[in-house]
Structures are given as C-alpha cells and as structure tokens.
Amino acid sequence: MGNQVKAILLGAAMVAIACTTIIALILSLANHQTVNQLYSTQYGIVLDAGSSHTALFLYQWLGNKENNTGIVSQKQNCVVEGDGISSYVQNPPAAGESHKKCLDVAKAAIPQGQWKATPIYLGATAGMRLLSLQNQSLADNILEEVSKALKSYPFDFQGAKIISGMEEGAFGWITINYLLESLVKHTFEGFWIHPKAGKIVGALDLGGASTQISFTPNDKVKDPDSAFSLQLYGYTYELYTHSYLCYSMDQALKKLQVDLHKVGF
Template identity: 50%
Template structure:
C-alpha cells in the first residue's frame, strides 16, 4: 500500500515528535541524575599513637560521596614495629624513624597521583598524656621528631597532636555509630532522617594506659564536664563520656604489681593472678617510672624481683578491687568509682581494643551470660602454668597476664560501670564492624576533614522531585497521544 502525500507528512511529523519527546525525556533524566560518571577515590591516613604501640590506618571513599553515611572503608591497617612513641623519650628521633615502614606501606596502597591530596594525621593518646605529665619537654621533643619525619612524606601532613581522653572517647563513639550507619538515614526526597536515639550504641575502649566509656544516657547529664556535644548531619548529639587515665590494661598491671611489692616483706612476690607453678624475674626500675604508680620503691629492694604465681582468682579479685575507690560512690546511683559521676548504663555497647582481645583469647565473645563468663575466667586462672603454656604456645609474656586482665575487665564492667547479669547481654565484644577496625581513628579523621557535615546540604527537595515526575508523565502522555492520532490516521479506512 502506497502512502499518500498527506500520510507521508503525517509520518514525518510523528517521527519528529517522537524524537523530540525522547530527547526531552533523556534531558530530564540527565538533569535529574546529574550524569552518574565513574567517581574518583579519595584517601586519608591516620596514625594511632597509643601507649603500647602505634598503628597506621588508611581509609578510602568515593570522591562524590564525601557527606554520605557509610561510604568510607578501611584500605590498610599496619602495626608499627616497636613500642609506642612515648617510649622514645630519651631518643626522640627514633620515634619518627619507627613510623617509616608503615608509611611506605600506606604510600604503596594509595595511587601516586593521589599522594599530594591525601590528608595525614597523627593522634597520640594516654601514653603521651602520661609523658606530658612526667616531662613536658621530652613530650614536646617526641612530637617534634615525629612531625619532622612525617613532613618528609609526599602527602598532605596535617600535624601531630595530643588527644584528650574526652576526645578519644567521643571519636570512638562517632566511629562505631558511623560504621553501623546509625547516625543518619537518607530519604528518597533527599533529606536526612535522624534514627531513634535508642538505636545509637555506646562505646567502651581499653588501651594500654587509659579506658573510655561513652554513651547516650536516658536523662540529662548532670556533670557537664562529662558531656560531649556535637552536631552531625544537622542533628545535635549529646553523649556522656569519661576517660580513666591509669586504668588501661598495661598500667593496671603495673599498679597491681607495685601494690604487691609494697605489701611484700621481701623481694619474693607471690602473685595471686599468675598461674600456680609460674616463676619469673621482673625489673623493679620500669615499674616506678610510670606516673600511674604513686609509691616509691621500698628501700633495700634489689633491682630485680622474683615473682611466683599462686593461681588464686579470689585473692586476685581482692587485689584488683584495691586499685579502685568504690567507697567514694557508696549510696549513689550516678557514680562509677573514684567519685566519678556516671549515669546508669543503657542501650547496646560495643567493647573493643583490649576488651575484645582479652575476651577473644578466653573465647568469651559469643554472647555468653555473665555467670558463664565469670566461671570461665576463674577456671582459666586456676589452671597450672605448665598446662597453660602447653595449651597456648607462642603467646609470649602476655600469657601470664590474661588471668589478671580477665578479672580486671569483669571488675571494671560490673562493679565499676554497673553492668549486671540482666544488662550483660547488651555488650558486644568486637574488633571490627563492616570490615573496619573499631577505634577513635575514623571518627577523628571524619571530624578533621569535616566529612560529616554539621548541617544538611542544599539539594533538590520533594518539590523538585515532583516537578521531575510531572515532566516525565507529561512527555509520556504527549508521545502517547501523538502515536494514537497517527495510528488512527494511518489505519482508519479511507472513504
């Protein structure tokens, strides 16, 4: 069937209209989606300069999603060889030199084209806090040496600083809630939605020299010195946070040993927290170098101590409790220990760092009830040293301290922070969440790079979304009407 001239014109008009409509539709979609081109990747480096060791973390995120939640991932973690930087007080240059190997690993992970734009930070915690108390000049020399070494790297070094205990706790809280995507939700209309406050989790951190507790309490925080307030994604968060200096794992062990030395009539120390059959020699000098140990060495004691294990968990708990001042909180429902104000714990908690490492070694990170945890630790403490060595070979000097660490953590969590058999199930002992190590470093970087904005961004809202939908509907209906008219003209029988 041959088309008439009129029909040829109508067909051409139809084709032009269809092409125009499709082009318009494509333009609307392109305008609405801003053309999703492949995004670049950005990187950030953070050194965690703790009391016992330093770790380096490399984080990466899509360049076009800096202010979205849950987009940052951990690209590398590197443990620096040797002790923490505070241990190099007498040789500051070595503190900076010790960081080079991990820094080279980080530079190998980050593409060279990104080096100059990569921010790098170093945050020092309780070990350097103690050194600053003991000798501020030496602490300053260590920071200067570290900064000098890191400035030589081809990245954007932002500086090395001493974190306060409150900042350490708050940044750890931000990290865990960010990784779990609990700080904010994103709506289809381009708005941020604040999740229920009861969903936010608390953070329990345990380093070598200090320990932190941070959570959102039910009621007001009465002691404002324990309150941290920040604005994230346009929403204000108010948390209780407190850091206990000298209550970290390593300093607790030092204080415990010093306490036993003070009460011993001679240089033979019978340690209730060491396993029966254990015998070893310890140097007396480093014990009293720590500002956490208030006593001085007993006169006439030799430089080296002989220590024997008793394997007595009851006596161990009694000695550990003497490290706390619980009597200062008697009769108070808003007090932890040492007279420190604390609202009652509530909600879920993530316990990490030495909380995790100790209970992971004891196989107690699977949600066991408090009674089981307590019984397991006591049973471990009563094992003879030869059996412990044979069962866990390769643990080194740490092996003798797991009994004391386990009983210390139980004392801190139950008698100190106030967890009970009813609330114990709210504790999760974790090293990672979402493939990211839990700690203060990610929250620290997010804060310093302003990657969690304080206010909502200026983006298209529901009104523009409605216009977008209406435009598409209009184009589709127009195209349909033209197609229908054309079909009628072409297929309708001629007179």
C-alpha cells in the first residue's frame, strides 16, 4: 500500500512539473529579489521556452524567507501561441511578438505598483540548444527579438538565455522535490521545517529535444561535468545530472518516421 501511495504521489508530481516547470528559476529570482516591505507579497515571471512551445508562469511569495530561500506558489500560467521559439528561424521578430498576449495576462494579474519590482526571466531549453549548434547567429537573433519584447514591458528584465542541459536537469530535480515537499515542508503548527532524510527522489525528464537524469548519489560525483551543487533552505545538495541531447520524444518520432519511410510505409 505504501509503495502504491508513493507511485501516485510521484505521478502527480510529474504531472505538476508540466504545469509548474522551472520552479528552480523563480526560487533563484526570489533569493535575489530586493524586498521593500517586509512580508509583502512579491511576484516573479518565468518563461519556459521549450522545443515545442513556450509557457509563461507567474509566481508569488512572501517577502520573508526560510533559510535564505523563498517559499513560492504559482499564481497563473499562460501558454504562448505558436511553436517553440526555435521554429522562428524564418521570422525572428514574430518570436518576440508571440509572447505579448501572455505578457498582457501577467501584467493584468500584478498590482501596478509592483510591476517594476517584478523580475522576469526566459530560459530556453534543448530546441534552442540544437539551433545554436546548427546556426549560432540565428539563435542569437531569436533571443534578441524575444528580449526586446520582454523589455518593452514594465518588469525587471533578468535575461533571456539558453540554459545548459545540466541546468535543465538540476531545475527538474528541484521542481519535483519541491512539489513532493522533500526540500521544505509546512507543519500543522504553521512552521516550515526540513523533512527527514531519505525523502529525496531522482528525476528523469523526457522532453521534446533532450532527456535529463538527475539524482543525489551516495558517493561523490566523479565526473565534474556532471556534478552540480545546490544550496536550498540552508542545506547543500550534490547532484549527478546529465542531459542527452536528441534522445527525446520528438527526436524519437522523427527517427521513426524516417525509418518507416525507408521501408516503404
């Protein structure tokens, strides 16, 4: 029965990841956010620019923190129209324009007095990593146009960049463990506590253009290119995280289509 419950919780968390991707990024923004009024509600916007589409997430958190890390919750989300930004190679300005409807939604949800204090960040994943390998100038041009669109809004622009496969894997690990309350937990007494050891889980992320695997090994990670250190809620975590570019759902389907075409289907 216990294993059944764990499987249900894990499945629910994986579904939730699809709706609250890159919680890690907003945690980072919350850590660096200047709080003008103690315990006031703060806001932050993260755009997850995946290979198939981009999603905007609006988060909120109180000005006070738990061991130097914010406790965040999702307030709103919006799926940007069109495909992923890597598909705009023929019309980079349209990549920026496509974000404006969702940016308007976020703007309407944030009190006007807090627009300038609201950080906004876009993280692009494997679709843009692939494009940058094929044509760096095209990838840079698309990010420049997206940045222009984000800067045209009265938010605190924190950047638009292609995150590494290692970062993507680590962010996925943070997200699932945050949602499972493995990193920090709220008690019935109203306190935030660090859960008992042994509740940390690994994360396997099958994306559109890459797959990431991340976990905390028993021994020190031998390969420095796969070692990632994190400081969350006063605790240090040493991760093994690795990204496999092109080993993904969309890439597998493309390979299958090619193979079927070769055999005459």
